[in-house]
Amino acid sequence: MTPAKFIVALPALLLTALLFLSAARAAPPMTNEEVERRVLAITDDLRCPTCQGLSVKDSEAGFSQQIRDKVRLMVIEGQSDEDIKAYFVARYGEWILRAPKKEGFGLVLWLLPGLAIVAAGGAIFWRMHRRAKAQAAVPASPLAGLTPAQRERLERDLRRFQEED
Amino acid sequence: MTPPPSQAAAPASSWLRSWKFWSVMGGIAALVALFTFGFTTDPKKVPSPLVGLPASSFQVRQLNGTEQLSLAGLRGKPVLLNFWASWCVACREEAAILQQAHLTYEKERGVLRVIGIAIQDKPEPALAFARKYGKTYFLALDNEQGDIGLAYGLYGVPETFFINAQGIIVCKKIGPVTPEWIRDYAERGKTTCDQS
Numbered sequence: 498m499t500p501a502k503f504i505v506a507l508p509a510l511l512l513t514a515l516l517f518l519s520a521a522r523a524a525p526p527m528t529n530e531e532v533e534r535r536v537l538a539i540t541d542d543l544r545c546p547t548c549q550g551l552s553v554k555d556s557e558a559g560f561s562q563q564i565r566d567k568v569r570l571m572v573i574e575g576q577s578d579e580d581i582k583a584y585f586v587a588r589y590g591e592w593i594l595r596a597p598k599k600e601g602f603g604l605v606l607w608l609l610p611g612l613a614i615v616a617a618g619g620a621i622f623w624r625m626h627r628r629a630k631a632q633a634a635v636p637a638s639p640l641a642g643l644t645p646a647q648r649e650r651l652e653r654d655l656r657r658f659q660e661e662d
Numbered sequence: 663m664t665p666p667p668s669q670a671a672a673p674a675s676s677w678l679r680s681w682k683f684w685s686v687m688g689g690i691a692a693l694v695a696l697f698t699f700g701f702t703t704d705p706k707k708v709p710s711p712l713v714g715l716p717a718s719s720f721q722v723r724q725l726n727g728t729e730q731l732s733l734a735g736l737r738g739k740p741v742l743l744n745f746w747a748s749w750c751v752a753c754r755e756e757a758a759i760l761q762q763a764h765l766t767y768e769k770e771r772g773v774l775r776v777i778g779i780a781i782q783d784k785p786e787p788a789l790a791f792a793r794k795y796g797k798t799y800f801l802a803l804d805n806e807q808g809d810i811g812l813a814y815g816l817y818g819v820p821e822t823f824f825i826n827a828q829g830i831i832v833c834k835k836i837g838p839v840t841p842e843w844i845r846d847y848a849e850r851g852k853t854t855c856d857q858s
Contacts, residue, residue, distance in 0.1 A: 546817045559782045560816070563808035570807075588815030590711045 527572075536569045539578055543568075543585060544595050552595055710815060710834040713855050717743070717825045718813040722802035725785060726792055731777070731800060734829070741775045741825040742767075742844065745804075745811060747783045748791035750819045756838035757795035763841075764799035767848045774848045779804050781811045781819060824848075 527535075537554055543564060545556035553561045553568075564585070571581045585593045597606045640648060677683050719734040733741065744760055746753040760776060767774035776799040780788040783803060792801055804810045814823065822835045824847040833855030835843055846852040 560808070560811070560818075563782075563812060566807055567809075567812055585815075587711060588813065589817075590709075590815075 532569065532572050535572050535578065536565060539568050539572070539581055540565050542582065542595055544593050546589065546593070709855070710831075712815055712823075712831050713834060715831055716829050717741075717823065717831050718810075720810045720813070722779065722804075722810070725780070725788055725801040725803055726797070727800070729800065731802065733777075733825075736775055737829050738827055739775050740773070740827050740848065741777060741823075742848070743814075743823040743825060744776070744778045744839070745781055745814070745816055745819050745821045746778055747780050747819045748787035749783070752838050753791075753820045754795065756820055756822075757791075757797060759839055759841055759844070761795070761797055761799065763839075763844045763848065767844075768799065776800065777802070779810055781808060781816065826853075 540554040540561075541552050543553040545551045545553050545558055545561045546564075547558045547560050548556045551558075551561075553564045568581055571584065576584075582594065591598065598604075599607055640651070643651065717733060719732060721730065721732045723730055733743075742760070742763060744756075746756075760778065763774070764776040768776050778797065778799060778801045780791075780801065781804045785803060788801070788803060791797075814821070817836065820838055822839045822843075824832045824835075824844075826832050832847060832853060
């Protein structure tokens, strides 16, 4: 190949190399099952805009159907789950997510039940521990702390009391 | 036989001075407040995140005419963008109000563009609805995928957006519009949004 021909062919060679590289780096195409699995997972996290307490996945409302189609399209386009959810959050607000985000105030909502359980468990344990300690401090019998002389005197008084009765 | 003082029930006043009592009461009050807020707040009344942002552009073909319209091409004039449907009962309620806004602010004064986008609808019933309620302003259909409705984060119909001359969404109204709501934005230049 002469230098002149090489210069003419160079852009085509570079383009071919670029196409080859981009094809090699691209993720393998998803199967229909993989697409549907992701669509189900994402739409399960999204709230149906027109229903009460239903996810987009479980709703047959027109809006939910359209959201499912949009999610499917975005999945096929190669967008990440986070990007797809962010698309809907940008239009509907955080309300569209069935579970609060694990950041900011949402993190408090996630941690609150666990903290409440730990606090309740701690309170029960502390109370039981205190009760056990108090019981251990009380003598087993009212006579346990008496000296033999005091015990003898008490028994004698009791006998006399019973005889007088 | 009275129990010894140490075993006697604590008087009510001592409970009132107990930090444990107030901690439990505070926790219960916080939960009640949280549930009251949660169960009495309509999530759809949460302010739209789109308010204050540029309106998403779209291109549509007129349903009741031959015009092709691009929202971006309307920059320079405020737009009243109404989403409706022929099957929507509340849309009947606001039909005359929107038509009057079209006659007053668009035809007479030329200070506003009124656009109606029908969602989840078909041309025939949408046109029949338009004829029945005398709608003569620009009407179009969203596509089957509902791209425009989704881009505007619709919860249902009717919903109306007021978009200013710079193409920024100033307010979103869920439910039928009122003449006062339109007047506030089209005539009085209101720039804030009390979403309800």
